[in-house]
Amino acid sequence: MERATGERRQNLTERIYQQLKQSIFDFELLPGDRFSENEIAEQMQASRTPVREALTRLQREGFVAVSFRSGWQVRPFDFEQYEQLYDVRIVLEMAAVKRLCEMQPGPDLEELKQVWLVAPAERLDDGPRVCALDERFHQKLVEATGNAEMARIHHDLTERLRIVRRIDFTQRPRIEATYIEHGKILRTVLERRADEAQLLLKSHIEESKAEVRKITLHMIFEARQHQNKLNTSQRPEATGEQQKA
Structure with a gap:
């Protein structure tokens, strides 16, 4: 039973690792972007343990870095x-x-x-x-x-x-x-x-x-521009709601 549980967690960790790595490769997560383990766990519908294990693996490979105060960050391109x-x-x-x-x-x-x-x-x-x-x-x-x-x-x-x-x-x-x-x-x-x-x-x-x-x-420039446009398009709605309130 314990072995089966361990294998399931290992498979989940691998899935999260592969998805995060692909997001970095596809510039969905951009160099310099910050995020928390809780945010990733919620997106992946998983607990923090396999998320932390996946992030630690990406950290060893040089894709992400961790800070005690500010959580995880996609490492800028060096x-x-x-x-x-x-x-x-x-x-x-x-x-x-x-x-x-x-x-x-x-x-x-x-x-x-x-x-x-x-x-x-x-x-x-x-x-x-x-x-x-x-x-x-x-x-x-x-x-x-x-x-x-x-x-x-x-x-x-x-x-x-x-x-x-x-x-x-x-x-x-x-x-x-x-x-x-x-x-x-x-x-x-x-x-x-x-x-x-x-x-x-x-x-x-x-x-x-x-x-x-x-x-x-x-590609980084284009991805950043797209991200900024998405953020900008969401602001008028928020501003309008605040004014109505």
Whole structure:
């Protein structure tokens, strides 16, 4: 009985965690927004315990922060930190493609070939799905080296960058560019042209980093404007009621 209760609470915590994370990703909860555990518990129709557990998990991942006096807050975007993470990612992946080009026998990259070396008509245009495939592309390049520690560090970087990387796939031109650039990188790795593969990979990640910053700032601005309009539209009603009273 106790085990079943524990499993139910764990499932509830996971559901709340996923919903809050998605709200942050979708800019429904904006950077800097403050809220209490009671507010989330009421929205989720849950007790404070699973809410606190979900928020603690998001805190460990760097999405929210807590203050004794003012409750919880969505952490503001720290672009300097994200750029540092991107720089580490570039170093890891450049080392990975160099190793892949030197491996004997060559690495098994058939999985990537079937996804990225396809005719334009066969390319996907669903942003979230292409984002997941993009993550897999970069993870596979690192995993294929056989270095488990490198793969573990890269996985951690991927998790921490996901909130901004996914924004790159909200724009159709960026999806098309990803297919083209991944195809070039993959071909040079398969042809064992290490220097060119490293150069293409570095350029690809740096371009994504620049685009993500630009798109993120624009999306935050639009979401904030929408939020302000909603708040403004509610004020006249409140003012009118007060005047009648």
